[in-house]
Amino acid sequence: MxxxxxxxxxxxxxxxxxxxxKGIDIDIKEGDFVSIMGSSGSGKSTMLNILGILDxxxxxxxxxxxxLIKNLSQKQEAHYRNHLLGFVFQSFNLxxxxxxxxxxxxxLYYQKVDRKERQELALExxxxxxxxDWADHYPNQMSGGQQQRVAIARSLISKPKVILADEPTxxxxxxTSEDVMNIFKKVNKQGITVLIVTHEDEISRMTNRVIRLxxxxxxxx
Amino acid sequence: MFDKDKWQEIFxxxxxxKLRTILTALGVFWGVFMLIFLLGMGSGxxxxxxxxxxxxxxxxxxxxxxxxxxxxxGFPAGRSIEITLDDLAAIKREVSEVDMLGPRRRMNSxxxxxxxxxxxxxIRGEYPSMVKIxxxxxxxxxxxxxxxxxxxxxxxxxxxxxxxxFFGEESPIGKYIMIKGIAFKVVGVFxxxxxxxxxxxxxxxxxxxxxxxxxxxxLKEIIDYMAISSSQDTRVSxxxxxxxxxxxxxxxxxxxxxxxxxxENVEExxxxxxxxxxxxxxxxxxVGIGTLLAGIVGVSNIMLIIVKERTKEIGIxxxxxxxxxxxVSMILTESVFITAMAGYLGLLLGTVIVGGISYAMFAFxxxxxxxxxxxxxxxxxxxxxxxxxxxxxxxxxIPAMQxxxxxxxxxxxxx
Numbered sequence: 001m002x003x004x005x006x007x008x009x010x011x012x013x014x015x016x017x018x019x020x021x022k023g024i025d026i027d028i029k030e031g032d033f034v035s036i037m038g039s040s041g042s043g044k045s046t047m048l049n050i051l052g053i054l055d056x057x058x059x060x061x062x063x064x065x066x067x068l069i070k071n072l073s074q075k076q077e078a079h080y081r082n083h084l085l086g087f088v089f090q091s092f093n094l095x096x097x098x099x100x101x102x103x104x105x106x107x108l109y110y111q112k113v114d115r116k117e118r119q120e121l122a123l124e125x126x127x128x129x130x131x132x133d134w135a136d137h138y139p140n141q142m143s144g145g146q147q148q149r150v151a152i153a154r155s156l157i158s159k160p161k162v163i164l165a166d167e168p169t170x171x172x173x174x175x176t177s178e179d180v181m182n183i184f185k186k187v188n189k190q191g192i193t194v195l196i197v198t199h200e201d202e203i204s205r206m207t208n209r210v211i212r213l214x215x216x217x218x219x220x221x
Numbered sequence: 222m223f224d225k226d227k228w229q230e231i232f233x234x235x236x237x238x239k240l241r242t243i244l245t246a247l248g249v250f251w252g253v254f255m256l257i258f259l260l261g262m263g264s265g266x267x268x269x270x271x272x273x274x275x276x277x278x279x280x281x282x283x284x285x286x287x288x289x290x291x292x293x294x295g296f297p298a299g300r301s302i303e304i305t306l307d308d309l310a311a312i313k314r315e316v317s318e319v320d321m322l323g324p325r326r327r328m329n330s331x332x333x334x335x336x337x338x339x340x341x342x343x344i345r346g347e348y349p350s351m352v353k354i355x356x357x358x359x360x361x362x363x364x365x366x367x368x369x370x371x372x373x374x375x376x377x378x379x380x381x382x383x384x385x386x387f388f389g390e391e392s393p394i395g396k397y398i399m400i401k402g403i404a405f406k407v408v409g410v411f412x413x414x415x416x417x418x419x420x421x422x423x424x425x426x427x428x429x430x431x432x433x434x435x436x437x438x439x440l441k442e443i444i445d446y447m448a449i450s451s452s453q454d455t456r457v458s459x460x461x462x463x464x465x466x467x468x469x470x471x472x473x474x475x476x477x478x479x480x481x482x483x484x485e486n487v488e489e490x491x492x493x494x495x496x497x498x499x500x501x502x503x504x505x506x507x508v509g510i511g512t513l514l515a516g517i518v519g520v521s522n523i524m525l526i527i528v529k530e531r532t533k534e535i536g537i538x539x540x541x542x543x544x545x546x547x548x549v550s551m552i553l554t555e556s557v558f559i560t561a562m563a564g565y566l567g568l569l570l571g572t573v574i575v576g577g578i579s580y581a582m583f584a585f586x587x588x589x590x591x592x593x594x595x596x597x598x599x600x601x602x603x604x605x606x607x608x609x610x611x612x613x614x615x616x617x618x619i620p621a622m623q624x625x626x627x628x629x630x631x632x633x634x635x636x
Contacts, residue, residue, distance in 0.1 A: 049630050052540070054539075054540060054629045054630045054633075055630050074544065074545045074625075075544045075545065075546065078539065078542050078543060078544040078545070079542070079544075081539075081540060081541070081542045082541065082542020083542070087540050087541070089633065093533070093536075093537045093540075093633060094537075095534055095537060097233070097234070097237035097238070098233070102233075106538070106541055107541045107542055109230065110538075110541060110542040110543050110544070110547065111542070115229065154541070158541075158542070
């Protein structure tokens with residue numbers, strides 16, 4: 001599903017160049033449940049951005065579901081993000097002026113799905129994360145755990161092949177973290193590849209495979 | 222194509238961000254309103270001033286005879302020139318630029334009586350055409366006609382004030398008044414179209430056929446002056462030149478003599494006022510469009526700030542699969558929609574206020590010397606609206622491009 005071959009990435013600042021990823025090789029099979037661990041500065045966020053087609057890499061090759069992700073137009077990037085990937089962020093990143101239902105439905109808007117169908121699907125996915133009763137609430141009326149579940153529902157609605165989660169439990173207490181992780185497990189059982197970036201051992205223990213990054217190279221996988 | 226989803230998305234955003242929307246709209250609203258209002262007031266000022274001139278004044282001139290200033294063909298200087306009805310006929314025959322001729326002969330302060338009432342009035346000997354050349358209007362009955370002239374009838378048209386003096390509330394039509402002991406039948410009442418201080422004499426004078434007057438009172442058939450209107454599409458100054466040249470030839474006057482044939486027209490004065498209003502109008506346009514531009518720049522500015530404010534939102538949308546095109550389209554449509562709506566409201570309010578002033582002045586019969594019937598220039602209004610939509614596009618374009626180029630990694634970075 002995901003293949004990284006000798007990925008290099010540097011950030012140019014005004015005075016020096018920061019070599020963040022120094023040749024990453026990873027092969028993640030479809031339906032895998034993987035966590036990426038590493039201290040801050042290890043390059044795990046950069047790697048996730050590259051996997052999410054939010055950032056470009058300098059060298060190497062990245063295949064996502066068989067497509068080479070390189071030199072794409074912004075439109076193609078948007079298309080792959082929309083159809084293959086689902087994002088879950090540490091800070092949820094819900095749109096504050098939209099209700100839970102509208103937030104969940106948003107990716108389908110960019111797939112040009114009919115409005116009525118969008119609403120129905122959104123309710124269906126909210127039901128899956130146990131928030132059907134909260135469909136018409138705004139994010140600021142919900143707890144962090146609830147918001148994250150809305151965000152997961154949103155990432156799932158476009159039926160992606162891969163879920164990329166960046167510290168999804170970073171802002172949650174341990175009880176809600178467990179709830180969220182259980183949802184991820186459920187999602188994974190449906191055959192969706194799940195990738196979680198985390199620095200918590202309890203979280204990584206719940207995944208099937210742990211990739212450890214250190215100073216831009218893979219320490220173990 | 223009308224994309225319902227896109228509009229629902231935009232309306233949703235606008236509804237949830239009312240203050241932002243209102244602030245954006247205000248500049249444009251005010252700009253359009255000012256443009257419409259200023260132009261409306263300008264048009265009111267213009268029609269007010271031109272109303273003072275009188276509608277028929279533009280192509281009118283006066284010609285009269287006076288003492289010559291230069292000797293010519295054996296005639297000495299200082300000779301009195303008398304214009305006759307033959308001159309009138311000659312002008313009509315030979316100067317094609319002339320449309321209408323109205324001769325006038327005056328007898329000042331003549332004794333006029335009706336039953337036991339009497340007064341001293343100015344008597345005017347005229348042709349029927351005079352009522353069409355000068356800004357006069359028949360209030361009752363009729364003015365002179367060709368039969369009066371042909372049959373040399375003893376008929377009179379009296380000024381409205383004189384009529385009131387002699388007949389009070391009664392109708393004067395068919396009554397006989399005595400002018401210097403001779404009975405004239407009253408056939409009509411006349412007055413000036415607009416009552417201005419310099420037109421008061423029109424309410425007091427008594428008009429009779431020119432030939433009747435000369436015959437009845439034993440006067441030579443000469444005229445004091447002629448009012449002449451030039452035909453349409455001819456500048457009165459062109460006709461004036463030809464008329465004066467013709468009269469100079471007919472009366473053996475030196476072609477360079479500034480006197481002999483006196484003449485006057487108000488074309489130049491009117492031209493000056495026209496130019497003045499061109500100036501005023503350009504100024505109003507300048508101010509109005511300036512205000513509008515400031516409004517549009519304001520929209521662009523606020524849209525830029527909004528894009529900044531929405532960086533995160535745009536980042537999220539991009540992560541969820543929004544194409545750059547859809548982001549540009551979203552920001553642009555919002556910008557155009559806000560400008561067009563605000564512009565339309567400004568147009569509406571401007572029209573309502575200018576129309577309201579016009580209506581109020583009409584309904585309450587408010588009359589001022591220099592302001593009359595302000596009108597909204599609808600073409601300018603619609604032009605402004607079209608311009609606004611274009612401007613809204615331009616105003617939104619820069620922010621939209623910026624929005625499309627938002628880097629989702631940067632946008633989604635947690636502080």
